[in-house]
Amino acid sequence: MTKTEYLQRLTAELKKNRISEAEDIIGEYEQHFAFKLADGFSEEEIAAKLGAPEVIAAQFALEKSEDKAARGGKLFLIIALSLAAVVEAMVYMLFFAWGILLYASSLVSAVTGIALMGGFNIAGLIPYMPYGIALIFGVCFLAFAVFLAAGAYYYLSYIKQMVKVTVRWHKNIISGNMLPSLPMNPQFSAKTRRRLRTAISWSLAVFGAAFVLGTVLAQISSGALEFWHVWRWFM
Amino acid sequence: MDTVNKKGLLELCVLSLLSRHDSRGYDISDFTTRLIPVMHGEVYPALRRLKNEGLLKTYTQDESGGKPGKYYSLTQLGREAYMEKMDKYLTLVKAIKQILEGSENDKN
Numbered sequence: 001m002t003k004t005e006y007l008q009r010l011t012a013e014l015k016k017n018r019i020s021e022a023e024d025i026i027g028e029y030e031q032h033f034a035f036k037l038a039d040g041f042s043e044e045e046i047a048a049k050l051g052a053p054e055v056i057a058a059q060f061a062l063e064k065s066e067d068k069a070a071r072g073g074k075l076f077l078i079i080a081l082s083l084a085a086v087v088e089a090m091v092y093m094l095f096f097a098w099g100i101l102l103y104a105s106s107l108v109s110a111v112t113g114i115a116l117m118g119g120f121n122i123a124g125l126i127p128y129m130p131y132g133i134a135l136i137f138g139v140c141f142l143a144f145a146v147f148l149a150a151g152a153y154y155y156l157s158y159i160k161q162m163v164k165v166t167v168r169w170h171k172n173i174i175s176g177n178m179l180p181s182l183p184m185n186p187q188f189s190a191k192t193r194r195r196l197r198t199a200i201s202w203s204l205a206v207f208g209a210a211f212v213l214g215t216v217l218a219q220i221s222s223g224a225l226e227f228w229h230v231w232r233w234f235m
Numbered sequence: 236m237d238t239v240n241k242k243g244l245l246e247l248c249v250l251s252l253l254s255r256h257d258s259r260g261y262d263i264s265d266f267t268t269r270l271i272p273v274m275h276g277e278v279y280p281a282l283r284r285l286k287n288e289g290l291l292k293t294y295t296q297d298e299s300g301g302k303p304g305k306y307y308s309l310t311q312l313g314r315e316a317y318m319e320k321m322d323k324y325l326t327l328v329k330a331i332k333q334i335l336e337g338s339e340n341d342k343n
Contacts, residue, residue, distance in 0.1 A: 028260045028279050031304070035261045051274030059280035 001047040003033045013057030025060065081170055092163055099156040106148035113141030127233040133218050140210035146203035150196055157186035239327070245273055245281050247324055250309065250317040253291065257308040282307060290316050 001009075007026055014022040029050070036046040050056065115122055117138030119131060129137070165182045172181070188196065215227075222230040248267050252258060258266075264278035285291045290313035296306050309317065 025279065025283070028305075029276065031259075032261050032264065032275065032279075035265075046275075049268075049274065050276030055274070056276040056280065059277060060283060 001044060003037075003043045003047070006033075006043075006047040006050065006053060009053040010057060013053045014060060017057050017061035019057065019060045077173065081173060085170065088166055092159060092166075095159045095162075096156070099152055099159060102148055102152035102155060106145045106152060109141050109148060110145035113138045113143075113145060116141060127228075128231050129218060130221055133214055133221065136210050136214040136217065140207055140214055143203045143206035143210060146199055147207060150199040150203065154186070154196060154200075157188070161186040241273065242281070243320075244271065245277065246285060247317075247320050249278065249281055249285065250290065250313060250320065253307055253309045254314065254317050257306045259302065259304045259306055261304075263307065285313070288316075289313075 007029060010029060011022060011026055014025060019025065032050065033043065033046055037043070112126075114120075115126060115138075116134045119134065126134075161182070161184065165184060168182050218227040219225055221227075224230045228234065245267065248271060249263055252263055252266060260279055260282055263282065264275050267273065267278055268275050282291065286293065286307070290310060291307050292310050293305050293307055296303055
């Protein structure tokens with residue numbers, strides 16, 4: 001076998017065995033040929049001494065499975081990890097449900113805001129207040145809706161990232177590969193991060209301002225600190 | 236008893252060689268295959284195996300310090316693993332020697 005033939009066959013075999021960084025390996029064998037050729041050996045001699053490409057490639061392939069299995073308890077590990085995965089899945093489902101609840105709250109807040117601003121009194125649920133104040137409270141609710149939505153988005157991204165981290169951890173343990181563990185924080189693009197930050201800070205500011213302004217105006221217009229009694233909200 | 240099979244022995248020899256000085260893959264292959272009966276190409280899978288286990292690391296040497304190329308060196312973990320493997324191997328060899336010599340004595 002010539003050098004080219006040997007390297008070609010080795011490349012093919014490595015590919016067949018799904019060995020990573022095959023170029024790196026081929027590089028080592030190329031060098032081996034180069035050094036031995038410089039020492040005056042023929043390509044055929046060198047190839048023969050290296051060992052059959054199939055055998056060599058198989059040795060690269062066995063590095064993972066066999067060694068990890070030899071460390072023992074792989075089956076036990078898989079069972080333990082599966083049990084852990086069930087618990088993790090339940091916990092994450094709970095977390096996801098909370099995220100959905102946040103979105104739902106945001107929706108409720110938005111509908112309330114629109115109803116207040118538009119003067120729609122759905123099923124008589126909205127208590128009496130002068131329209132000007134309803135408008136301000138409407139803005140307050142809308143801002144709160146934006147805040148909740150942005151919060152829910154961030155929260156769910158966080159949970160998603162946590163799931164990814166967990167999955168990577170499981171994979172690393174099972175395969176014995178050492179993929180770097182992922183960061184715990186959700187990885188947003190700079191643009192998304194900027195937008196989220198703007199949405200959260202502005203909505204919070206508008207919410208606070210509208211809430212205070214609405215309350216103060218309601219107190220002035222009703223002539224009492226506890227304006228809800230004057231307007232008979234809870235009767 | 237992973238030092239007993241050929242793979243384990245080759246790995247032990249590679250670790251031993253690297254415990255003395257950092258070497259290139261070819262030099263390790265050349266040196267070990269002169270002494271123990273393995274195919275020249277089998278040294279590279281062994282190196283990779285040890286590297287994946289975190290016992291070895293590689294670095295690239297340029298022309299300035301010695302022969303250029305990719306060098307292998309032991310990590311701290313590699314040193315510890317080498318000591319442990321060597322201990323196990325020597326203990327085993329001693330025990331087997333005793334058994335073998337004992338059986339020799341029995342005949343006499």
